Amino acid sequence: MNDVAAAAGVALKTVSRVVNSEPGVNAVTASRVQAAIERLGYRRNDSARILRRGRTASIGLVIEDVADAFHSSLIRAVEDAALHHGCLLFTGSSREDAARERDLVLAFCARRVDGLIIVPAGSDHGYLAPEFEAGIKAVFADRPPGAGCEADTVLCDNAGGARTGTAHLIAHGHRRIAFLGGSPRIFTAAERLRGYRQALAAAGLPYDEGLVVMGAPDPPRVGADLTRLLTAPDPPTALLAGNGRTTVEILRALASLTGSSDAGAAGGLALVGFDDFELADLLGVTVVAQDPARLGRTAADLLFMRLSGDEEPTSRIELATRLVPRGSGERPPLSLRDRTAS
């Protein structure tokens, strides 16, 4: 900037004015400065600007895994909002590792991001206390912060969605509905289990622990669980999958169990998946759809409200889910004999 000033024969401050298109610069002077800028290939150093101004015009986003469709839709929405507010975006995946989440968040804070959007992996956010003290704004998305951490939160209505999905199967005549969910330590998984139980209770159906399996959705485990469920006495006639990955692994397992490639219809079992996925339409899989883009947009809106000075008490928003019937969830119950015969 000094060089530009010298080259244009003006003071440093005038260059600064031109660079930031501040008003009150003579048009002739401005164009002379502009020429010097171009000649020297000058670009403002935002690091210095940030240091001086105290605001970085950047936000940090920590999600669970970029490569997951749910999270990448969320990012996309946040990205658009950030762009709209002239903000740059730091991103990082926690990979369901609380330490990695914390390291990322603290690294973002050290960079003095204006705000954070966090899909938490951990359940203790005490490490954020000094940051909040220092005035950082954070919004939690998809999962709430750990106890004792007060911050805006945007969630999906996990329990409600699971209740709807389960009720849908019950309405189609099912009485023995299995639930295959994620690890019960994950907030969303626990909530969905809760919704499943509520729906059973509301219909006066018993809760059978033998029909519930919770764990990470890795292929061999899902396959084994499914086989066990289906070969037990009095097997389920319907399945509620607790998350997208599990739905897909159930489809794979069913396809290999029945040898049919028409996975959607495999075994005549009814199936409702939690979370929509690409090609669910083609496969005819009924799902309880979340809206990750809306989740991201809402979280970003909340954050930018805070950044523009909003001091309301923190809010907790629950986004509705939507049941999308596509065939697999509307099949009537078949006895094991019917199924093997088909």
Added chain:
Amino acid sequence: MNDVAAAAGVALKTVSRVVNSEPGVNAVTASRVQAAIERLGYRRNDSARILRRGRTASIGLVIEDVADAFHSSLIRAVEDAALHHGCLLFTGSSREDAARERDLVLAFCARRVDGLIIVPAGSDHGYLAPEFEAGIKAVFADRPPGAGCEADTVLCDNAGGARTGTAHLIAHGHRRIAFLGGSPRIFTAAERLRGYRQALAAAGLPYDEGLVVMGAPDPPRVGADLTRLLTAPDPPTALLAGNGRTTVEILRALASLTGSSDAGAAGGLALVGFDDFELADLLGVTVVAQDPARLGRTAADLLFMRLSGDEEPTSRIELATRLVPRGSGERPPLSLRDRTAS
């Protein structure tokens, strides 16, 4: 830092030493400083650090769309590499918009990122010249930079992959193979068309323009194109899809044309898709698989080599593709009559 120094009764520099765990500080003094740090909730301001040191320990990544599986796998790989090098990651999607690409890149440069990884949307990268002058390192991924821009580039072997896919169909007896690709202005689409033509030529088959359709993979267009192809006299017996989105839209269109939900087998047409996708296994779709994670890893490795002082001439790497047979690409040709009868 000043406050910490005062609280600990030491000089500012000593605090700096402790914060950066520099050697040569008395253990007792260090612990006194550490206590003050904790008491005051002090966190180093990396903006100032960056300004002083000149290196930001951050890189910028511009891709086409985070919400696309190919790109999100690429991000994931870059993210891991960045973490490994203690680097933070700015990300942004260009959405296939050259102006947005440029704005993002320049914003990253203004933040003085140490390096850039770019999946270019535009074909003119002249705007980078002053940045290169200033010493920034950039690696292009998936598509090469515009003419006149010298930089490391990592690509998939698009032509080779399309050649392999086409040859595979030819080897299974097909003589009339349609190619449905992306907009011909996109590098990868043009390369894949080239590979398709090479394979035809190598087999002594004619190139029939009536069998080639290039354009954005939006659902109605793909459906219309497909209908036109299949109802023309002497229709194709096989399809090569030029990209993942098109493959999926073809499956949807075929399913609605034939009314079958078993999309993989729809109409008895053979199908090979370029780029793998989730559930292709279940649907039995043969694809030419790329390796987006490897693409990202390679680009990041190249970038970090440059950042650590490597001054070799720029390289251009082509990553191999892999044909994954799953059924749809191994079907023999059927006449139209056979197909309607089945």
Added chain:
DNA sequence: CTGAAAGCGCTAACAC
């Protein structure tokens, strides 16, 4: 082993 001074590149506040 510790400290003082200079300055990274910019903007805010105030003169002229």
Added chain:
DNA sequence: GTGTTAGCGCTTTCAG
């Protein structure tokens, strides 16, 4: 309209 001065919070350099 334009210029001057101070200082954002840190690291570098050099002196004790």
